[in-house]
Amino acid sequence: MNPSKYMRKDYNVPCLDLAKKLLGKILVRKIGDTLLKGRIVETEAYLGNEDKASHSYNGRRTNACEPMYMDPGTAYVYMTYGIYFCFNISSQEPGSAVLLRSLHPIEGIEEMKKFRTSQRKGKSSKELKITELCNGPSKLCMAMNIRKDNCNKIDMSNSEELWIEDGMDFNFVTVTSSRIGISSVGVEWASKPFRFYIFNCPHVSKRDNKAEVELCNKKIENYSNSCDL
DNA sequence: AAATCGATGCTCT
């Protein structure tokens, strides 16, 4: 048993805390004998009840979003746009979950590339770069072979196929920004600072804008390299 | 580098 595997208590924290805490940690997927690993570099928090952008807004509780109400550390996989999946982990408040938006591929890169290429919608057949494997919520699902039928409702604190591990310690600067793809819920909730990512990391789905870069360049002076390729 | 836009089909009302 791996002692660094995340336990229930690690997930049983407020949603915003879990979203920040997961940055830099390792998502591990085991498929048969192959291990896929990626460092989490971008997350978003979706609170329950009051959060207009959340599937659980106003206590909404459907069959699809049921995992948001299950024990902290439950995998919530849902389908979007009819063809893509997004992967979340439930947190302390009932109806809350953290969306994983991007990974830095660490292990099993060739397998990830195969999973991505075989499910690609685009006609282009040019080789995927490492930074293109997991730089988006649905891309990381494809790369890690995470679908609703094989991963939804997994208890990640007690699973041999999907879990979180502490990674090697490394320094990075956390950037906070508004969440992506939810503009229709109105400015108040669309603009909440509920997205977190590792500064200057090339595996993030949407790169830093100039304002963020300037802000972070001031914070970063004590750190040398935040995220090597 | 950024903005725009079509594809695509499940989920909920």
Add this chain to the structure above:
DNA sequence: GAGCATCGATTTT
């Protein structure tokens, strides 16, 4: 029938 926590290609600065 409407809407969608996206992706990837195309078009525009």
